[in-house]
Amino acid sequence: MKIHPLITESAALADLCARLAKSEFVAVDTEFMRENTYWPELCLVQIANTEEAAAIDPLAKGIDLKPLFDLLTDNEEVLKVFHAGGQDVEIVYNFTGRTPHPIFDTQIAMMAVSQSEQIGYSNLVESWLGLTIDKGARFTDWSRRPLTERQIEYAIGDVTHLSKIFPRILKKLIKTGRGEWLNVEMEKLADPDNYGNDPSEAWKRIKAPGRNPVVLGRLKALADWREREAQDKNIPRGRIARDETLADIASHPPKKQADLAKVRGLSAGWKDNEIGKRLMSTLENAKPLPDDEMPQRAPRGAPLGKEGALVADLLKLLLKIRAREIDVAARLLARSDDLEALASGIRKNLPLLEGWRFEQFGRDAVELVEGKLAFAVAGGKLKMTHVDDMPETLAENGR
Structure with a gap:
């Protein structure tokens, strides 16, 4: 992969963006400072495809960032890949009033192919590439100039690694058929309404x-x-x-x-x-x-009470079991407040009762609440069993 010197001029940036615009995807990361400001101060942008990578200095005098922002927000042919990209997307929105689209977040994607709910970038790189990230430059002051070669190398590594990891995650999503599970989550990340500061x-x-x-x-x-x-x-x-x-x-x-x-x-x-x-x-x-x-009263359904709270606890146990069985992050399947709503009798407008979530978890969750499922131990592991499938003596004892 070709690594470019730090880009500080408009012409070089425009040329880079013109080439990247022909890619299937670009990996993107930013370095910023916000400890002493209301608006995050964008200090560095890193971008890569499978062939080349560069760091862009947005603080360089006279540099025109428009080609970069046009690539990120207007080019629908290029997928923009981030890791835990919420703050990166916010920065682009603050500059343009638009968000990168289409978008893919590897932290969110890992929820569909593993039980990791918020895997950090270092752990992502180690698990997929077997590399240990040098964390020495993580807490650097990115607003100071000049940047050292070590800082730039560290920063560009974020996107060069990501450009190698993304195709592997995508391949696993395709193999498992779970790509569509993430469509709604990715659209939420790209929704401009999440970043407006009213x-x-x-x-x-x-x-x-x-x-x-x-x-x-x-x-x-x-x-x-x-x-x-x-x-x-x-x-x-x-x-x-x-x-x-x-x-x-x-x-x-x-x-x-x-x-x-x-x-x-x-x-x-x-x-x-x-x-x-x-x-x-x-x-x-x-x-x-x-x-x-006026804020809505909580919870959304009837008060749980002692019995309802026990049902909610059983649903949470079921969620852990199912997440382990299919190797997916529990939070992607269902949220705690949705489980409590289900336990209190709510059956409408719950994500866990719609689409793939219903097929993977929601149907069993409803059956558990309705007494059609029971917990059992098999081979030293806790699992779910339909009451109709239980041995007659066990079913009788459970009544």
Whole structure:
């Protein structure tokens, strides 16, 4: 594979992207910094196909990244391969308002061919290629220039390895017939709605202090205000105020700005500075949360109760058994809240009761709840047995 020198000029980048546009797939990774900023600072982009690989310096003076972003977001003929690519996709979205598509994530794919739920990149490389990744450059400051040869080599390795691993995973998916299992998961990863940063929705990420519409209305207004302050200053939202501080202010709003000095998590300076004045104005203008925005009550079905909780536990045990039997990550088959909903009597709008999930797990889950399945031990291993298939004496004892 040809490894290019660090790309710092627009012409070289355009030429590279023109060649890569003819590939069936490209492996992509990014290096970024976000500890001190609201928006992630893109510091390096690595990209490879089966023939060539390069690192691109987005901080290079005058470089035009448009050919790269066009390749990632507009070219539907080239599959974009990431590993745990959520943050990489977010960065592309922040630059373009679009997401890479079509997309393939090897971390998600591993859930369909093994019991690994969130396999790390180092473990992925070791399991497929038998190589140990040098982790020395992992925590480097990617924004500093110049980059060393070791840093660039480390970074490019992420995509050269990925370009070798992806075809192998794809071959196994085709062999097992599980490729279609991942279609929905990959589309979720590429859904632009996951990456929009609407300040009016920011309050939903904060643990809500009860269900009082007035309190929640204040929380929504405060979270919106904090988001805009952080965006404007390009600093992490937590530098403005922590979630717990906003929730506390929403529940116990200060009567005047001077009282902000008494709020835990705020400095004394807030009692008479401009940001404190803006916070107080936000509180004064906050309106109760409308009924149609009130958070849904949980759980989705009837309360489980003691018996229902036991049924949910049995369903979780069944999930572990089935995941082991077919060598798939349990989380890909079903989520805990869906199992609890099934135990409480819900039968609609549950992913585990649809499509391939129903065939692989959902049908047995329903039969377990309905008393048609039982646990048995065979050869020292726990497995499921249909009640109709059990020996008559065992079935009688179980009644």
